[in-house]
Amino acid sequence: MAVHARIAVLPPGRQTLDLHEVDLQAGPYEVVVRQKAFGVCHSQLDRIFDPGRGTPLVLGHESIGTVAAVGDRVTYVRPGDHVLVTWIPRTPLEGRPPAATSVILADGSRATTHNTFTWGTHALVDEQYVVKALPGLSADLGAIIGCALMTGAGAVMNTAGVTAGQSVAVWGTGGVGLCAVAAASILGAHPVIAVDIDDDKLKLARRFGATDVVNAATGDPVEAIRALTTNLDGTRGVDVALDCTGRGANIPISLAAVRPGIRGAGIRGGADILVGIPRTPFQLDSFDLLNGEKSLVGCVGGSCDPVRDFPTFTAWTADGRFDPSALVTDRYPLDQLNTAVDDLHAGRVGGRAVVEL
Template sequence: MTVHARIAVLPPHGHTLELHDVDLAAGPYEVVVEQRAFGVCHSQLDRIFDPGRSAAMVLGHESIGTVAAVGDEVTYVQPGDEVVTTWIPRTPLLGRAPAPTAVILADGTKATTHNTFTWGTHALVDEQYVVKAAGLSRDLGAIIGCALMTGAGAVMNTAAVEPGQSVAVWGAGGVGLCALAAASILGANPVIAVDIDDDKLKLARSFGATDVINAVTGDPVETIRALTAHPDGTRGVDVALDCTGRGANIPISLAAVRPGIRGTGIRGGADILVGIPRTPFLLDSFDLLNGEKSLIGCVGGSCDPVRDFATFAGWAAGGRFDAAALVTDRYALDELNTAVADLHAGRVGGRAVVEL
């Protein structure tokens, strides 16, 4: 079955997306999803502004929609099923690696993906990148496959935050807000948000931050240490999550983590690297080593999509996570370039979503 679609294509050497009419046909393990909404993620800016890119691309990796067509080998879903699309494979250990999607355009050229794409009226994806999602709201479904998974998953899975632990989140954008919400839901205290934008810090309070720090007007490390005195005499958070994607910020967030105590078996806290560092960075090796701290990489919140999406949906159903509040900026498909420009300029408060 062939499905007519209108999708956003990034030309080989340009930065402006173009809308193309295409016909999508599912390969043996592929699914065509008719979209309801999709998120606009900061990580896609890396591809849009990559100076080394030489091929046309289709972008995006989080959405909610309904299955329109399936390939002959697909057994997990069928036409009519509600699904969310993500970029972490649902069954990575079953022996078949999911194949990146490619789309043949009307002029015969090929547009490629890193793994999947969602920016269009329809998405064509390997079936490992869809998760059944009956009953999810449009807002939750549009952001669960990346923003919520990455931010909340880092708190829940990578850091395994426990009640009473102290947490600081650096960067109060869409992913950071999800991390703050998860820390609050899991009982962390204090939950500290660090950013350079007062409007984002105000929003952070509504997502569970007990304290906020503007890193321009104050010293975030000293402020965090003042807020986090431990019975063993150390100061600093048990867990920091660096969602900034700025390499220069990583040694700062690491400095805000509490150190261990030599000779006692008490190790230091952990700094979780959530944002994608776009440049090399230097660390204070003495702080890392002598403090017995940990710097831990985290991809996609270390999530199992089926297991963890059900948890996140439960949070929303129970009133503990407000997806509609996270979606601060809404666009139509033909406004996608505006959404990208707003995100690139820092004008998006929480998450940008395109509604269809």
């Protein structure tokens, strides 16, 4: 059954999205999701401003909605089910790799995506990119859980394995960074230090559980963090830093703020987790990394298993430990999607931008 939809398409050679009327037909393993809300993620800017694009693109990878239609080999969901869409596959080890979807436009051209798309009234996705949701789950949570919350909180919970009493610094307090701050606080880290160059974002970080804030534009952030973290073994620096900036030049700085180990005592240094996508090459102080026995760890999607971790994030929301409505600072209708993209690119989005349908 074909489902009529209105979706955002990025034409080749342009940085402005067009809205297209299309009919979506689910393939054997595909699901059509009627969207309720979707997030506007910074990683999509890389595709919008990629000068090498040669084909029309459909974008977006986190949303909440209900199933409108399914392919004849889909077994996980059925029409009417409440679902979340994400870009991390739900069952990657079960033999069939998930397939990227594409959409035939009215002029006969094909718009493609590298895995999923969510920017539209409906999404057409491989069933591995949908996760069942509880009826009544808030649109705010559903619109951010599939990327921002998963990536930021997952990096703290899964990649770093933060435990109560550990010290944490989060560099960059946009949507993903705020989720990392919240997760560190929920898991009992102390202190939880937020680092940014925007005082308004740092103020918001306190609302999500930051015990201390550092404006990196007004002083030396490494020295500020060391002053806040005098460890019992005499070292200074945090146990875990999470670099959510996506700036290559910032990575050696966030690494420098991690505590060193102690040679001969069997005490290794802390870890710097790369959460944001480095968009430029970077150089490290190899002596700091080696002599301090520090770790630099890559993290994709918060090292999350969506089926395992989404219920945890939902529970945090249900009992009041995490407030998704506070993270959603900017809301737009579908017709203003280009405005949302422009606001995000210009740094005008405080937390997370969400399109409501």
